[in-house]
Each structure stands twice: as C-alpha cells, then as structure tokens.
Amino acid sequence: MDRIRDAFQASHKLLVPFVVAGDPDYARSLHIATAILDAGADMLEIGFPYSDPLADGPVIQAAAVRSLKQGTRLVDCLRLVRDVRARSSKPLVAFTYVNPLIQYGAERFFSELAAAGGDGVIVPDVPLEEAGEVASAAEAHGIQFIPLVAPTSGEERVRAIVQAARGFVYCVSSLGVTGERQQVSRQVRELVDLVRKHTDLPACVGFGVSQPEHVREISEFADGVIVGSAYVRRIGDALREGRDPVDAVRSFTEQLKQAARESTHPR
Numbered sequence: 309m310d311r312i313r314d315a316f317q318a319s320h321k322l323l324v325p326f327v328v329a330g331d332p333d334y335a336r337s338l339h340i341a342t343a344i345l346d347a348g349a350d351m352l353e354i355g356f357p358y359s360d361p362l363a364d365g366p367v368i369q370a371a372a373v374r375s376l377k378q379g380t381r382l383v384d385c386l387r388l389v390r391d392v393r394a395r396s397s398k399p400l401v402a403f404t405y406v407n408p409l410i411q412y413g414a415e416r417f418f419s420e421l422a423a424a425g426g427d428g429v430i431v432p433d434v435p436l437e438e439a440g441e442v443a444s445a446a447e448a449h450g451i452q453f454i455p456l457v458a459p460t461s462g463e464e465r466v467r468a469i470v471q472a473a474r475g476f477v478y479c480v481s482s483l484g485v486t487g488e489r490q491q492v493s494r495q496v497r498e499l500v501d502l503v504r505k506h507t508d509l510p511a512c513v514g515f516g517v518s519q520p521e522h523v524r525e526i527s528e529f530a531d532g533v534i535v536g537s538a539y540v541r542r543i544g545d546a547l548r549e550g551r552d553p554v555d556a557v558r559s560f561t562e563q564l565k566q567a568a569r570e571s572t573h574p575r
C-alpha cells in the first residue's frame with residue numbers, strides 16, 4: 309500500500325496542512341489533526357516539536373514551545389501518528405529536525421513510525437551528505453524520504469536531491485524561515501519546472517502560503533500545496549481568544565480545499 313502515491317493519483321491539487329504534535333496539548337492536537345483530515349485535507353504533515361527549530365519562524369516556534377511545555381516527547385509524537393492513523397486512512401508525513409531523529413536512533417525511529425502507520429518523513433536540516441543514510445534507513449521500513457529543494461538549489465543540486473526522493477519533492481517557495489507571506493514568489497514555478505525535468509515524482513510547494521488565492525495560483529502548476537504557519541497561527545489565535553481551534557482549522561481547510569478545486573490544473 310502506497311498512500312502517498314494513491315493520493316496523487318486521486319488528485320493533482322493536494323492540500324497538505326502542517327501542524328505541531330501536542331499543540332496545545334495531546335488531546336486537542338489529535339482532535340485538530342483529525343478535523344483537518346475530515347474537512348478535506350489530502351495529507352497531513354505532523355511536526356515533531358524541537359527546542360531549536362532553526363528553519364521556523366515565530367509562529368511555529370511558539371507552537372513548539374506550547375507543545376514542549378506540555379512535556380511532549382518524540383515517543384508522544386509517534387503515538388499521535390498512531391492515533392491519527394486509527395481515525396484516517398490519508399497519508400501522514402512526520403516532520404522532524406535531524407538531531408532528535410539521530411538521538412532517538414534512525415532505525416528505531418523509522419521502525420516505530422512505520423508501525424504507527426506513518427508514510428513519509430521530511431528532515432529539513434539533514435545535510436545532503438547524510439541524507440543517503442537517513443533515506444535508506446527510512447526506505448528499509450517503507451517510509452518515504454521527502455527532500456526539499458530551494459530556489460537557490462542549482463540544476464545539478466536539484467538533480468542530485470531528487471535522486472534520493474520518494475513520495476514527492478518539496479519545493480520551498482522562498483528563502484528564509486517558515487511564515488505567512490502576502491505574496492508567494494512566482495520564482496517557485498521555475499523550481500517546479502526544474503524538478504519536473506529530473507523526476508516524475510509529484511512536486512509540492514510550501515513556505516508562505518497563507519490565503520486561498522495562493523492555493524488557487526500554485527495548484528495551477530504544482531501537484532500539491534503545503535500550508536503550515538497559517539494553520540498554526542489560527543490555532544494560537546483561537547486559544548488566545550477562547551475559541552475552539554478545531555472550528556478554526558476546519559473552516560480554513562474547507563476554504564483552501566475549495567480554492568484548490570477552482571484552479572484549472574491541466575493534469
């Protein structure tokens with residue numbers, strides 16, 4: 309069974325939200341993740357909170373702090389994957405920085421992620437030199453290693469990166485850290501075209517996507533859109549304002565999914 313491949317065969321305009329495991333606590337995090345998938349998201353990126361999230365902007369950093377304050381550990385994140393899997397058959401991608409993964413042990417991590425029903429992994433800060441080792445440990449347990457390519461990655465580096473890719477390729481739309489942007493750089497279309505020159509795998513775009521218009525635009529040329537900070541901010545805002553974060557993420561998902569449907573993706 310290849311849930312990621314099946315998802316892309318069912319649609320070329322995937323909506324892939326990202327949320328932080330254990331944010332704001334375990335029970336509500338499970339409820340939020342399940343609500344997002346039930347509201348129409350095609351896949352879910354589950355972020356394993358880390359104390360030193362270098363690639364994250366303030367919104368996701370704050371969510372990691374909320375979760376870590378609850379005592380969330382890597383084993384709880386794996387349990388969350390298992391609990392979401394019990395409620396949804398859609399693809400689940402673990403998102404972790406390389407340090408917690410190495411400290412836990414790559415073999416142990418991927419074995420337990422697979423047993424929990426996970427499908428893929430994204431490790432944004434794994435150096436290309438170590439990526440092979442992590443990718444093969446993942447592969448050994450049937451977990452698909454999803455690499456990131458950036459606007460600064462030249463053709464040679466893109467070609468090398470996508471060789472190790474499984475599942476899909478994550479095209480980062482802009483430099484800098486994660487965070488909502490008013491405009492998503494049009495440059496990312498060239499990056500998607502470059503990826504398509506070197507692999508038949510689907511190409512998804514992330515970083516900065518915050519509005520339905522962005523999703524409509526990107527879904528014209530990419531196979532999926534990843535949305536993180538816009539979700540995580542809505543969770544934080546709802547908590548601060550005493551509203552139910554589940555309602556906030558449910559309606560946002562419905563809006564973004566509708567926008568993806570409206571795009572005139574040729575495939």
Ligand SMILES: O=P(O)(O)OC[C@@H](O)[C@@H](O)c1c[nH]c2ccccc12
Nearest residue numbers: 363432486487514515516535536537
């Ligand atoms: O938050 P944004 O701007 O919507 O970007 C997606 C991002 O949240 C998610 O894919 C992610 C969270 N942390 C990361 C660190 C590096 C790359 C990607 C990520």
